[in-house]
Amino acid sequence: EAGVTQSPTHLIKTRGQQATLRCSPISGHTSVYWYQQALGLGLQFLLWYDEGEERNRGNFPPRFSGRQFPNYSSELNVNALELEDSALYLCASSLQDRGRNGYTFGSGTRLTVV
Amino acid sequence: SQQGEEDPQALSIQEGENATMNCSYKTSINNLQWYRQNSGRGLVHLILIRSNEREKHSGRLRVTLDTSKKSSSLLITASRAADTASYFCATVRNNNDMRFGAGTRLTVKP
Numbered sequence: 001e002a003g004v005t006q007s008p009t010h011l012i013k014t015r016g017q018q019a020t021l022r023c024s025p026i027s028g029h030t031s032v033y034w035y036q037q038a039l040g041l042g043l044q045f046l047l048w049y050d051e052g053e054e055r056n057r058g059n060f061p062p063r064f065s066g067r068q069f070p071n072y073s074s075e076l077n078v079n080a081l082e083l084e085d086s087a088l089y090l091c092a093s094s095l096q097d098r099g100r101n102g103y104t105f106g107s108g109t110r111l112t113v114v
Numbered sequence: 115s116q117q118g119e120e121d122p123q124a125l126s127i128q129e130g131e132n133a134t135m136n137c138s139y140k141t142s143i144n145n146l147q148w149y150r151q152n153s154g155r156g157l158v159h160l161i162l163i164r165s166n167e168r169e170k171h172s173g174r175l176r177v178t179l180d181t182s183k184k185s186s187s188l189l190i191t192a193s194r195a196a197d198t199a200s201y202f203c204a205t206v207r208n209n210n211d212m213r214f215g216a217g218t219r220l221t222v223k224p
Contacts, residue, residue: 004156033212042202042216043157056211090156102147102159103204103212110154 004093004106012112013081021076021109025093031055032074033094033103034066038087046089049074081113120203120215128223133190135218137203138183144208146179148188151200151217160188160201195224 005024013019025032034046045058049068063079072093078085088110092103120137127133137146145164149157163170163179163186170177176189190197200217 035214043214045211045213048211088154092157102162103157104159105149105156107156108154 004104006091006106006109010110014114015081017081019078019111021089023091024073026104029093029095030072031094033092034076035090036087083113086113120218124219126221129195131193133193133220135188135201137186139205143205145206146186147204149202193222195222198222
C-alpha cells in the first residue's frame, strides 16, 4: 500500500512568489491535514480537509489556502511568500474516523523562500 | 496554537537506559497520540491512547494518560541508538482537531 506522498520534496521560491504543494493521501483515507514545521520547532496546524470541504483552519493568514479534490488529494497554496514561510510542510491523512486510529504522514515538502 | 507541551525539550541517555518523556495539555481530549520524527522527515505514528484508557503498551513503548492532570508520559525501555529522534505528543479533540507539542529531542548514545 502506498503511503502519503507529497510533492515536490524541495521547493525554492523568491519572496512575493506563490508556492503550490501537493499531497496524495493513502487510498481510502478521506481526511487530509496540513502542518507547518519551522526549523527546530513543533508542528503548527494549518488546514484540515474532509470530503472536499475545509473543516478547520489554524491561525494562519488568508494567503495560506488549499483545496481537496474529488480523489481526496489536496493542494496547499501559499501566496505572497515571505521569508518566514520557509519551513517543512507536512501532510497527513486519516480515515473519516476523527483521527481515532492515528494519522499517516508524508515525508514533507521543504519550502525555502529567498 | 500549540496544545501539548512536552518536557524535557531535550534528553540524552546511554544505550540500554530508559527514556521518559512527558506531555501536558490544556483542554479535554478524545485521544492522545505519540509520534516520532527522524531528522527533518515525516512523522511516524507510534501509539494512541484514548481518553478512557490509563496505560498502553506497544513493544518497548509504554504510554500513560492521566486525564485529571491532563498529562501523558511516554517511556521507551532499553533504548537503542536507533531511537534517536524527536518525539511529539498530539492531542485530538472531539472535533478531530489534532494539535502537536513542541517535541522532545532524544539522543541515545551508543
